[in-house]
Amino acid sequence: MWPATGFGLGLSPLASGTVGSLLGVPLAWWLLGRSRRWQLGLVAILLVAAMPLCQLASDTLGGKDDGRIVADEIVALPLTVLGQAAARQPLAMAGAFVAYRVLDATKPPPVAQVEAVAGGVGIVLDDAVAALYAWALVAGGLALWRRRRGA
Numbered sequence: 001m002w003p004a005t006g007f008g009l010g011l012s013p014l015a016s017g018t019v020g021s022l023l024g025v026p027l028a029w030w031l032l033g034r035s036r037r038w039q040l041g042l043v044a045i046l047l048v049a050a051m052p053l054c055q056l057a058s059d060t061l062g063g064k065d066d067g068r069i070v071a072d073e074i075v076a077l078p079l080t081v082l083g084q085a086a087a088r089q090p091l092a093m094a095g096a097f098v099a100y101r102v103l104d105a106t107k108p109p110p111v112a113q114v115e116a117v118a119g120g121v122g123i124v125l126d127d128a129v130a131a132l133y134a135w136a137l138v139a140g141g142l143a144l145w146r147r148r149r150g151a
Contacts, residue, residue: 003071004057010070018101020070024077025097029088036083043082046075047124055120065115065123072127073104079131086142095141099134108133 005011006020031039050071057069065072080096081087087096104127107115111133115126 001057001060004053004069006070006074010068016067017070017073017104021073021077021097021101021104023070024074025093027074028078028081028096029093031078032081032085032088039078039082043075043078046078047128050075050124051120053120054123058120058123065126069123072124076100076104076124076127076131079128080134080138082135084135084138084142086146087138092138092142092145096134096138099137100131103133103137104130 002008006023009023010016010020012019031042034042054065054069054072057071058064058066061068077097077100080100081093084092087093103111107126107130111126111129114129115122117125
């Protein structure tokens with residue numbers, strides 16, 4: 001339970017998903033210093049490893065995607081900046097965090113539909129899809145920023 005709750009951050013009485021996601025920021029920052037192959041490989045491994053962890057936590061907490069389970073948010077957040085070295089800038093990382101949290105909380109299609117997949121797979125997969133949406137926003141924002149700087 002301890003890793004599934006983000007070492008206790010998921011136990012926050014307010015915005016547990018957001019508080020728990022904070023652990024994903026240093027992970028994302030660290031990953032950006034690695035090759036794209038390393039980034040992709042490690043994120044894939046973490047996402048797959050989180051599935052049984054989240055399943056076990058879900059079974060322990062009543063069989064659903066309980067708000068206290070934040071391992072899925074932690075390992076999905078780095079997807080928002082995958083391969084985008086410019087996201088190591090604090091403002092870009094903050095923007096990636098906010099975009100991810102908004103998309104994870106609002107669950108635009110197909111995020112909500114993916115969440116319906118049973119067990120740990122669904123618990124992790126909806127966060128991964130929200131992170132991919134956020135990745136597109138971050139990539140677009142960084143492209144606009146580079147274009148404006150070059151103009």
